[in-house]
Amino acid sequence: MSLKFNILSSESGLVNNSAANELQWGHWKIIIGIFTLLLFGSLYLHKCLPTPKEPNEDYNSFSEIRAQKILYELSNYGPKPAGSVACEQLTRNRIYEELKLIKSSASAFVNFDIDTQFASGCFHIPKFDVDGFTICYRNVSNVMVRIGQVEQSKNERKIAVLLNCHYDSWPTSSAGSDDLISCALMLEIARLLSKAPQKLHHDVILLFNGAEESSLQAAHGFITTHPWRHDVRAFINLEASGSGGRELLFQAGNFWRYYFKKSSILSGPANQWLLNAYLEAAVHPHCSVIGQEVFQSGVYPGDTDYRVFRDYGKIPGLDLAFVQNGYWWHTEFDEAVRITNGSLQRAGENVYSVLTHLLASPYLERPAEYGDKRSVFFDFLGLFVVVYDVKISHMINIVAIFIGFLVTMARFFQDRNLYIRAFVEYFAVLISMVAVTYGMTKMVAFLYGTLQWYTHHWIAAIIYGIPIVWTGYATQTFFTSKLASYQILKFSDCLESIHLAFIAAILMIFTYYDVAKTQKLLIFPLWLILPGAAMLVYTSEMLISIFIPIMGRTSSNPEPIVASFIALPTVLIMLSLLPFFAKTKTNREPNECGPKDFVYSIFGIFFVMFLIVSVLSAASPSPFRYKYEYPTAKRTQFFHVNRLMHNRDGSIIANDSRLYAISHDYRGAEDIPFVKSDPEWQEIEPIYTHSHFKDIPYYFPTRARIDNRHIRYRVSEEQIKFSKPTKITLNSKKQTSKSEIEYDLSVSGFGQMSVYMVADPQWIITEFTALPVETYKVAPIEKDTSLFLFLTCSSPENHCTWNFKIVMSLLPSQTPDQEKPLLIGASSHYIYGPEMQSKSLQQIESVIRDNRLHSNQWTITPSSWNADLVYRYF
Incomplete structure (x- = not known):
């Protein structure tokens, strides 16, 4: 983002003396005004939501006001973990009754088949944001509806698109946003489709699952055992890690497989065609490859049913989630009443539009024809989507690299010594800003602890943004003061070309590692114009609004993370402004520019920030606030x-x-x-x-x-x-060989249990099977000295007995020293009742x-x- 005003350059022919070439306060008013407008404009667009629509008699458009009625009703049932009365009876039955009501008024040309399922099974989740663990479940509930045109032939198997939400909740949450808002959205879509047979070119399956919070169990039960699973060609998963706001497309099938082709974690078919359907049809697009990268990196604490559909169904899909106001996720505050008006309207219009577009497209019938076409995509300030082919992305990067190095080399040979000086000082400014940011994270942790910005995000901008701006300006003007007046213009040009070369170098590195197709690298060519700055601010605001609430449930030090979100756009913008700083008149004399003066300047910055942080700390000793309308607890x-x-x-x-x-x-x-x-x-x-x-x-x-x-x-x-106290019973123990022991065990307790198995250091757990095997199948495990089991049983008695077979093997060159080498712990968690x-x-x-x-x-x-x-x- 190299902002260049020709009126400030002697090359324009308008001015040719050093005094006229200096930037004055009037010029800085213009620059500051532009960036202020970008900041507040991006903030406004980030929070902008449509007006909720009233229901109409034609049922041809999504209505938040109509969908809200059942949302509030379901939310008012209170916490509803899987197995509880609130989940298995109140919520499930109410959704079932609403579907029957919709069916009663459906078009005569629409098939509206309602089904229920009580699933049992086992599966393993590898290490992600938690340790890897094995999950077994019994009798978890699903409610499903399949909507399609009346078939000419009953034997004809039809393609289907799956929409998924979950109606269970965290044990102490009413689940207004996670995930009842999605279930209300799907009920409204069912109502619209029941009146629109002309839109049903293929079938739509709506899955309301009753056990997501208990580790994705109900979705696994559907995608591995229900007969309809064979017809599903694609899915849209609706989730929440916040409450309301703009929903974000943050996972798009196996998009990453193109960048990490050798990864064994990613599986399933290519799905660019599914992503294209969203990009082509979303009424209010909000998508980011950065969001997908952050989530799939494991930094983001959480997981969704998307994983199960992808890994066990081998189906491509989209993962949409409400990510704003994450303070209330999985808390007592996640109530329907706190969801921002317009959130449901926006998400409903997007999902309904994408779904009907997908049903009418050729993608579902011939996905292989569209699987290899890949695109770079991002939404620009939430206004529209920018999409273009990856090949064009490569061309843009190559051209940017070529121009950057060409301009740099041309200016280098014009004045080699001045250019080398500009190069050194450019990176000195960069290092100074990074060092001050790091120093501020230590100062804040020392004076306050952490999370000072948790409730008021602007505090993060003050304690990290101000010292970066101050350091960048002070350091550059410190260097520029040593220049003769006739060198300033040429020096500023050198800084500009170095900045261009710096961008080109980053592009070259990322292109070499095959990551240059993503949104974060598309930003680099855009730095050359103001929209690039707007995208920096917009993306940073999105990340800050998502991640600051998440820092309240992250055990690691959050200061470096939040400081990075502030520092990245600020440092990049400051680097782009270095040529302007070089042209700015300063009162500093050359004899005031020694190393000691520079150190004093940096210490002055830290001293002032010390005072600011101290005042903020004294004014607000705790980062948390209780206000009923917007608690940050x-x-x-x-x-x-x-x-x-x-x-x-x-x-x-x-x-x-x-x-x-x-x-x-x-x-x-x-x-x-x-x-x-x-x-x-x-x-x-x-x-x-x-x-x-x-x-x-x-x-x-x-x-x-x-x-x-x-x-x-x-x-x-x-x-x-x-x-009924928790019990662990040994049914049998067999020494099948000198190096192998087989156990048959029973664990009994409450409907929700966690079991911890720890082998002595000489042994390793190699096999786990829940019995009877024909019900639960064999769940492959990661061979280790320990095993974590997560067991959910939905039963009227809220008490279950589980039977297992465990096999342990002796490690090579080890000798057992204990007769009982296996330690087992079992905890019943009374999360309801x-x-x-x-x-x-x-x-x-x-x-x-x-x-x-x-x-x-x-x-x-x-x-x-x-x-x-x-x-x-x-």
């Missing part, structure tokens, strides 16, 4: 756990009751007021030191996110009396809710339930 979990721990000889080591407090952000458990003030809350001291599960009753395998700073426990005087919360947990939540009304330090959102933990050796 600290995420916590509280477990009340009965523990029954055994030694190898079968004797009981511990039989007690504990309260666990877990903080999901980097500030840690000591940031919880009553934990910090009460010395009875202690760090974890595990009994089984060889187990990396640390005796913690993990719900998911999130040990990488929970270290000593994030968790505390205290002994509880209240011993929970569960109606009358035994969900003890009096101790109810008291903790009551204290939090009372105090957060008056103190920001108490602005906490708790997820709390009882657990029953048993450990035994076998």
Whole structure:
């Protein structure tokens, strides 16, 4: 983005003296005004939503107001985890009844077949944002409808497009946005399609699944066992990691397979044709390859049913998600009432338009003809989509590289010494800005901790943006002050050409590694004009608005991440403005430009920022705020756990009751007021030191996110009396060879269980099978010394028994030293029902809710339930 005003150059012929060539305050008013307009314009467009439409009698357009009615009704059922009455009866039955109502008024030319499913199975998820683990489920529910034209031949098999949402929820969330808004959207689409047989060139299957939050189980049950699965040619998955706002297309099938062709993780058919359908038809496009790259890198904590359809169905698809207002995701605050008006209208118009376009296109019948065509794509400020062929992308990059180096070399030979000086100073400015940014992350962590910007994003712009701008300007003017006046114009031209060469070098590197097709590299050629700056600001605003709430559930230090989101556009814009800084009149004399003066300048920047951060810290000691309309609370979990721990000889080591407090952000458990003030809350001291599960009753395998700073426990005087305690039973143990042991085990407990298996260091777990095998199949596992099982059972009794076969093998050159080399732990998680919360947990939540009304330090959102933990050796 090299902004060049010819009126400032002597080459224009308009001016030819050094004084006239200097930039004055009037010029900077224009430049600052342009960037201010870009900033606030991109912010406005980022938050712009359509007006919700009233329902019409023709049923020919999507209506948020009509869809909202059932959304509010479903949300008001409260938390609805898989297996609960709220999920399996209230929510599921209401969706089923609504589908029957739609069917009753459907066109006579439309088939509207409703089906239900109660699925069982097992599968394995490799390490992503959590450790790899094995999932088994029993009787999880699905409600499905298949909509198509009345068939001429009943034996004719028709192609279908699948739309998916889930109606279960996190145990303590009403799921207004995650994911009932998507289910309401699909019900409205079912209503529209039931009246429009002319649009049904192919069938549409709407899957309302009842077990996504319990690790993608219901989607797996459908795509691996339901008869309709064979007809699905493509899918659109509707998800949420926030609440309302503009939905984002952040995964597009196996687009990455083109860039990482040798990856064994990515599978399934090519799907550029499906992406094209979105790019061609979306009414309000919002898509980003950057979003896909960030999500699939594992930085983004979460997963969706998209993974199951892709990996187990081998089907291409689109993943659309509401990503704004992520503060409320998986909390008590995810209610329909907080969803921004226009969000559902926007998403509904997009999905309905893309779906009907896809049904009418030739893509579904002949996908192979469109599979190899690849495009570069991104939406420009949310206004329209820019799409062009990858070959053109390569040509743009090559031309940019050629021009960049050609201009650079031409100017280099005109004045070699001045050019070398400009080169050194350009990178000195770049290094200075990066170093100051790094220094600011350390200063903020020292003075405040982290997350100072969590509620007010503009604080991040102040504490990271201001020092970057100040450093870039001060450093460049520091160097320029040493120049003679007649050198300034030529020096600024050198800086401009170096910046162009720098861009070309980055393009060349990324093109060599075959990543130059993505949006982030398309931005580089656009730097040459103002739209490039607009895209930088727009993309950064998108990332900041998505990721700052996510930092509240990330255990690593968030300061470098947020600082990078601020630094990237700021540094790039500052580098583009270096030629203007070189032309700006400065009062600094050449004799004031020594190394000591430079160091003083940098220290001055840090001193001023020290004062600013200190004032902000004093004014707001806590980064969290409680305001009913827009709460930004600290995420916590509280477990009340009965523990029954055994030694190898079968004797009981511990039989007690504990309260666990877990903080999901980097500030840690000591940031919880009553934990910090009460010395009875202690760090974890595990009994089984060889187990990396640390005796913690993990719900998911999130040990990488929970270290000593994030968790505390205290002994509880209240011993929970569960109606059906958790049990681990050894049915048989066979030494099949000197180096192999086969176990037959049973685990019984509540409907939601986590099981932890840890082999002694000489052994490795090589096989796991849930019995009977004809029901659950064989779930391939990653051979390791440990295994995490996630078990969900939906039953009227809320109590299940699981049978397993486990095979352990002795590692080469190892000698067993224990008769019982396998440690098994099982924890029942009472995430619903009358035994969900003890009096101790109810008291903790009551204290939090009372105090957060008056103190920001108490602005906490708790997820709390009882657990029953048993450990035994076998």
